[in-house]
């Protein structure tokens with residue numbers, strides 16, 4: 001495992017972002033510790049992607065203070081592979097060093113795509129393409145992984161496999177992550193802590209003190225699920 005910075009990898013205070021007159025984020029405070037996986041939940045349009053883009057350095061118009069320590073990689077909902085580049089070239093894009101080829105092959109093997117270096121993106125399924133996107137992030141050996149609904153476009157079975165893969169990679173590499181998701185179960189399966197964004201602020205910040213592997217039918221899991229659904233304004237089923 002790579003040597004990681006100690007302490008927090010993300011510190012953010014009073015982050016604000018408005019589009020026109022509307023403040024989507026209006027005073028967000030956030031810390032993510034080294035190696036900590038934090039799930040970010042919130043209703044549609046609550047500003048989750050906006051916050052992730054700010055932390056990724058993709059939004060020059062936000063205000064406030066934020067800092068990311070260490071290296072960063074992003075995985076988006078859509079894989080964003082370049083169709084005219086082979087899988088290995090997509091993974092290695094922008095990565096320098098004498099051993100890029102070896103690292104690329106190792107990252108592809110880690111996501112279950114050993115030997116597919118020379119494939120074209122068009123030859124891959126949706127799940128395989130998203131595995132390549134994860135390999136592209138891994139090859140950067142990130143201290144912080146920012147994931148925006150990374151499994152949201154996958155079918156249910158592939159999604160479960162990708163969640164399991166994420167858990168293994170996290171245990172192996174020890175990166176910190178901010179995982180934007182709509183899925184309360186996904187948040188509780190994968191995260192050490194959950195945040196709920198509403199009205200431009202983080203309105204709930206709760207640890208997930210459950211041992212791995214986690215199971216949705218576990219009573220503790222159910223209690224946390226109910227808590228999060230309450231905070232998200234989802235009424236209990238009759």
Ligand SMILES: Nc1ncnc2c1ncn2[C@@H]1O[C@H](COP(=O)(O)OP(=O)(O)OP(=O)(O)O)[C@@H](O)[C@H]1O
Nearest residue numbers: 019020024042043044045046047048049050051182
């Ligand atoms: N470039 C932009 N210009 C104008 N408005 C924007 C822009 N980007 C985001 N918004 C608005 O900001 C709000 C928050 O968007 P954002 O994509 O961050 O929400 P989200 O919580 O990720 O939503 P979802 O869960 O539906 O993906 C939305 O109302 C959106 O329309």
